[in-house]
Amino acid sequence: AQSVTQPDIHITVSEGASLELRCNYSYGATPYLFWYVQSPGQGLQLLLKYFSGDTLVQGIKGFEAEFKRSQSSFNLRKPSVHWSDAAEYFCAVGERTGANNLFFGTGTRLTVIP
Amino acid sequence: NAGVTQTPKFRILKIGQSMTLQCTQDMNHNYMYWYRQDPGMGLKLIYYSVGAGITDKGEVPNGYNVSRSTTEDFPLRLELAAPSQTSVYFCASSYSSGGANTEAFFGQGTRLTVV
Numbered sequence: 001a002q003s004v005t006q007p008d009i010h011i012t013v014s015e016g017a018s019l020e021l022r023c024n025y026s027y028g029a030t031p032y033l034f035w036y037v038q039s040p041g042q043g044l045q046l047l048l049k050y051f052s053g054d055t056l057v058q059g060i061k062g063f064e065a066e067f068k069r070s071q072s073s074f075n076l077r078k079p080s081v082h083w084s085d086a087a088e089y090f091c092a093v094g095e096r097t098g099a100n101n102l103f104f105g106t107g108t109r110l111t112v113i114p
Numbered sequence: 115n116a117g118v119t120q121t122p123k124f125r126i127l128k129i130g131q132s133m134t135l136q137c138t139q140d141m142n143h144n145y146m147y148w149y150r151q152d153p154g155m156g157l158k159l160i161y162y163s164v165g166a167g168i169t170d171k172g173e174v175p176n177g178y179n180v181s182r183s184t185t186e187d188f189p190l191r192l193e194l195a196a197p198s199q200t201s202v203y204f205c206a207s208s209y210s211s212g213g214a215n216t217e218a219f220f221g222q223g224t225r226l227t228v229v
Contacts, residue, residue: 009154034217043118043204043220044157090156094218101147101172102206102218104156 002027002093006105013081014113021076021108023091032094033074034102035065039087047089050074061085086112116140120205120221127195127228135190135224137205145208146188147172147218148180150201157204163188195228202226 003026013019025031032051036044048059055067065076074091088109092102121136139146144165149157159172163182177199179191188207192199202225206218 004156036220041223043222044206045220046217049217101159101162102157104149104158106154106156 002031002095002103004091004093004103004105006089006091006108008108009106010109010111012111012113015083016080019076019078019081019085019110021089021091021110023074023076023105024072025074025091025093026072027093029096030069032096033065033067034092034094035059035063035074035076036090036092037061037087038090038107044090047076081110081112083112083114086110118205118207118219118221120203120224122224123222124225125227127192127226129195129197129228131195132191132193133195133226135192135203135205135226137188137190137221138186139188139205139207139219140186141207141209141219142185143207143209143219144185146182147206147208148178148188148190149204149206150174151204151223152201160190160203192226197228200226200228 005024034049035047038044047063048057050057050067063078088107090107091105095101118139147162148160151157158174161180163169169180202223204223205221208218
């Protein structure tokens, strides 16, 4: 069965520091992988996605993620965090067949200290 | 660019009342979904639809019903509201079955409280 684990519930970083949010997945085949960001009171916005090919994926707002099949991971990174990056981040696995459902992790809340 | 539009944004229901959460999309997407988001639990799929006239249950369908009479609209019905249905509800849509168009677009959410 598909599942996504985000082991860090809450992370606090200083503005300008680097960031890495962890995501591990369980899926029977090569997955579709996504990172979404949710600002308070808002819907989810897609940051980036992996379908195939280059395992290092670039997204919006300066984020990137690397797919590592051997570790079943898809960690999100940003070299220098801005105060506006404070939000909740969700990793998701997408089905390649059927309903194309997304299976979400429980999210990581990012706090940025000025 | 409207995208996915949900109404209402907020609602308070009494136990046993019913209501319909509206969702419409203007991207001509085939696939539509309803999720609920509970604190610390991520998003769970309630129902989904792969096209007009076709719906199916997700992970947590109990207490809900859906219909899909048009490509654009996918309303979610709560018949007998219970406190356990207090949550934030998100509607989403996506274009096709796999590949680069699998990206889901989300509405702004409906915050529902049942008292």
